[in-house]
């Protein structure tokens with residue numbers, strides 16, 4: 001049996017939004033009291049796409065600031081950046097040799113991100129899921145909080161673990177990881193189009209709530225959020241094929257820690273304008289203090305560096321220990 005351990009990663013994008021918060025960070029905060037948790041800023045994943053070096057540096061710090069501002073305790077959890085712990089890259093290379101090309105070709109995120117011109121995508125983008133598997137398995141983590149869109153990558157992580165365990169006849173050396181997907185909201189959608197994920201790369205700022213948005217801006221974005229002409233249903237069935245309505249109801253449920261059923265009971269039969277004002281209130285109450293705290297922390301770079309330094313040292317010890325075992329299983333050794 002493997003010791004229960006949580007690992008998750010977040011890409012260092014500046015300007016985190018409600019989707020990052022409800023889909024990932026809020027879940028991290030809830031887990032910190034129940035498990036040993038390791039949270040990683042995956043800067044090496046970020047460079048699978050072109051990055052501006054100066055912005056990348058600042059985005060890494062802003063992601064740490066967002067973690068802490070959202071309530072993650074850096075004393076209790078290991079918070080670090082991927083580039084600080086070289087074992088991630090080393091194990092990723094091993095997994096490049098375990099995973100099959102056919103497996104990579106099936107990854108829908110690669111297809112989406114590479115777009116029409118697949119030949120011109122970086123090789124790193126193609127093997128991105130192997131690095132992700134290495135992130136998790138270098139710590140022999142057992143549980144991974146992620147959004148719905150990462151489910152396929154976790155399946156691949158399980159396939160890699162099984163093949164490695166089998167190929168090298170090492171029992172259950174690598175655990176078979178379990179995803180932890182938030183129940184009330186598995187992905188937060190755009191406020192302008194309920195079929196698209198809320199995203200930083202969407203042109204219109206109206207499509208998302210940023211953690212640093214102020215009260216008035218949040219209020220205005222929710223007022224303008226797309227809905228349909230029907231009123232709010234009192235049963236879940238009534239949300240069928242109503243993407244925008246489903247999204248707003250789910251955001252409300254998630255931010256207030258209540259079940260969707262309960263929200264529908266409360267607002268069923270009412271129109272959206274009443275609901276929207278309650279929704280803005282809840283978002284403002286939760287998000288504005290976080291946004292203010294992020295801005296404050298960004299003025300204290302020294303502190304953020306210290307958090308990363310401490311976390312990276314702890315992670316490096318765990319990772320180095322496991323890498324040695326893994327190399328030994330394969331027949332490799334470091335002589336330097």
Ligand code: TRP
Nearest residue numbers: 007008009010011042132135144
């Ligand atoms: N691919 C994840 C995302 O885009 C980020 C990530 C990288 C990750 N490594 C991870 C998530 C390990 C969980 C575990 O959201």
